[in-house]
Amino acid sequence: LDEKRLKPYALWVARYNSYLGRDAGIWQYTDKGKVNGISGNVDMNLAYVDYAALIDKKGTTTPTPSKEEKKLMKIEDANKIIRILQDRWNMATCQDEKKEMGRLADEVRVAAGMKKVNS
Numbered sequence: 001l002d003e004k005r006l007k008p009y010a011l012w013v014a015r016y017n018s019y020l021g022r023d024a025g026i027w028q029y030t031d032k033g034k035v036n037g038i039s040g041n042v043d044m045n046l047a048y049v050d051y052a053a054l055i056d057k058k059g060t061t062t063p064t065p066s067k068e069e070k071k072l073m074k075i076e077d078a079n080k081i082i083r084i085l086q087d088r089w090n091m092a093t094c095q096d097e098k099k100e101m102g103r104l105a106d107e108v109r110v111a112a113g114m115k116k117v118n119s
Contacts, residue, residue, distance in 0.1 A: 010049050019079040025049045029083065046082060048114045078112030081105075 010025025020027045026047045033044035082105045089101035102118035109116055 012045075014043075018083055019076055021076045021079065023075060025051070027079070046086065047117050048109060050115060050117060072111040073108070075112045075114065078108045078114065081108045 011023070012026040012028065013020065013022065013024040014028040014031075015021070016028075016030055020029070026045050026049070028043050028045045030044045032041045035042050085101045085105045085108070089098050089105075092098045092101060099118075106116040106118050
């Protein structure tokens, strides 16, 4: 793929490891996820852009946040932390704990110049 021509678009990247390591709108981090009520494996994704809100607001999607936004950490490091928080969220039994994991993941996203997912 010609990465230069794709720069204006938020990508949906499938990379099955512990961190994404690149800019993307959505990261599909596994195809072996488990969801209650579904037998077999499912794809699991992390969205760095609130597409539903963008579509409601404008009727279209927009690229990932601009590079000009101040970043306090590298996206690669943020993705590592978010993956750890998601693993903790998946193990949580208390709704308050899940909510806190989502809040913390959003704080990490903001520090890396990404958009919040959990409002």
